[in-house]
Amino acid sequence: MGGRRVPTPSQTVGPFFGFALPFPGDSSPAVGGEALRIEGQLLDGEGAPVVDGLLEVWQGDQFARCRTDAEGAYHFTVHKPSPTPESDGIPTASHLNVSVFARGLLRHLVTRLYFPDEQAANAADPVLARVDPGRRATLVARRDGAVLRFDVHLQGADETVFFAH
Amino acid sequence: MTSPGEAEEFEPPYLYPDYKSTVLRAPSRPLVRLPEEWFHNARGPAFGRIPVRSEDADLTQQHQGEPLGERIAVSGRVLDSDGAPVRNTLVEVWQANAAGRYVDPVDDHPAPLDPNFTGAGRCLTNSDGWYRFVTVKPGAYPWRNHPNAWRPAHIHFSVFGPDLGSRLVTQMYFPGDPLMASDPILQSIADPRGIDLLVAAFDWETTTPNWALGYRWDIVLRGRNATPRGI
Numbered sequence: 001m002g003g004r005r006v007p008t009p010s011q012t013v014g015p016f017f018g019f020a021l022p023f024p025g026d027s028s029p030a031v032g033g034e035a036l037r038i039e040g041q042l043l044d045g046e047g048a049p050v051v052d053g054l055l056e057v058w059q060g061d062q063f064a065r066c067r068t069d070a071e072g073a074y075h076f077t078v079h080k081p082s083p084t085p086e087s088d089g090i091p092t093a094s095h096l097n098v099s100v101f102a103r104g105l106l107r108h109l110v111t112r113l114y115f116p117d118e119q120a121a122n123a124a125d126p127v128l129a130r131v132d133p134g135r136r137a138t139l140v141a142r143r144d145g146a147v148l149r150f151d152v153h154l155q156g157a158d159e160t161v162f163f164a165h
Numbered sequence: 166m167t168s169p170g171e172a173e174e175f176e177p178p179y180l181y182p183d184y185k186s187t188v189l190r191a192p193s194r195p196l197v198r199l200p201e202e203w204f205h206n207a208r209g210p211a212f213g214r215i216p217v218r219s220e221d222a223d224l225t226q227q228h229q230g231e232p233l234g235e236r237i238a239v240s241g242r243v244l245d246s247d248g249a250p251v252r253n254t255l256v257e258v259w260q261a262n263a264a265g266r267y268v269d270p271v272d273d274h275p276a277p278l279d280p281n282f283t284g285a286g287r288c289l290t291n292s293d294g295w296y297r298f299v300t301v302k303p304g305a306y307p308w309r310n311h312p313n314a315w316r317p318a319h320i321h322f323s324v325f326g327p328d329l330g331s332r333l334v335t336q337m338y339f340p341g342d343p344l345m346a347s348d349p350i351l352q353s354i355a356d357p358r359g360i361d362l363l364v365a366a367f368d369w370e371t372t373t374p375n376w377a378l379g380y381r382w383d384i385v386l387r388g389r390n391a392t393p394r395g396i
Contacts, residue, residue, distance in 0.1 A: 005385045007246050009175045009359045011336040011350060014321060016269040020259030020285035021323065023215055045189040052271065058329060088200070097329055104186030106177035106353050108334060131197055154190045164196040164393035165330055
């Protein structure tokens with residue numbers, strides 16, 4: 001199989017990926033009654049919208065991708081995933097893995113979206129337990145009418161928790 | 166710092182002020198570390214929904230005529246850092262045309278568009294991890310990062326691999342390009358050995374007589390034994 005190799009370093013996705021990476025229906029893999037719409041904004045350290053970002057949601061067989069628009073807004077329509085145990089058997093709360101790419105991000109960021117109606121499971125979740133209690137709320141989506149709202153703050157007082165990857 | 170037995174890595178930092186867009190976009194708090202195997206447990210997506218046709222790997226055959234520019238074939242293997250080939254994984258590329266202009270509407274560089282070139286391609290690696298694209302060599306182009314700033318010629322690559330930890334978006338550069346030395350995106354990688362990993366090699370073996378120049382570039386994704394990186 002060969003020896004250990006040094007990983008290829010990351011570089012920014014840049015501003016010009018919009019014609020290449022999106023594909024038809026990419027933000028909405030889920031159809032049907034159980035589909036859940038998630039909306040949010042990607043914001044920089046001054047609270048300005050990041051208009052050239054790309055978010056990917058990745059969980060189980062679900063993969064969704066959305067480019068941010070002129071307001072930094074994105075949306076996904078996905079199925080709420082069932083809880084999956086981590087590899088050491090610890091049960092985890094239902095969540096989505098979210099990766100963030102943008103001009104100005106030399107390496108992408110990875111975060112998680114948790115669901116607001118899972119308070120007991122979230123309280124027992126081993127990943128949330130590793131996060132400063134004062135910052136855990138950045139990982140939990142908010143119910144906003146018929147949709148869930150999940151904003152990503154790259155910097156600032158409300159900076160989203162990101163995970164080493 | 167790397168501990169004994171741990172592979173060396175050359176990832177760029179999030180904050181690199183010479184690349185001005187990092188200043189308001191780099192996270193300022195330390196990244197939260199999880200046990201390594203938790204990320205590897207997040208198995209990657211099925212790619213069935215992303216349409217990949219065999220013609221998507223030849224960027225010179227996507228229009229009625231041939232694009233202008235120097236025809237090249239870029240090929241290599243996708244491996245993981247444990248040395249194993251990464252099979253049947255999605256590789257996406259995008260690039261400027263030979264004049265240094267992207268089709269993307271965001272690009273306002275006053276260089277000509279080429280009606281015969283879009284500059285986007287996709288393929289799946291084969292059972293040995295190989296990928297191959299035919300395209301034209303992209304041109305350099307100016308940007309607004311600093312006075313008289315020019316990006317060296319490059320092709321953007323997006324590669325998935327088997328799990329969340331293996332996901333990679335990066336750029337491939339061309340050997341001998343004098344613009345590399347002053348490009349803050351490339352120079353954000355502090356160690357010249359890391360920069361070398363992003364520069365393809367001109368390759369006689371894959372140069373097709375009377376047709377196309379060959380470039381060889383292998384890609385290494387983080388394998389199961391790679392350590393998550395913080396800020």
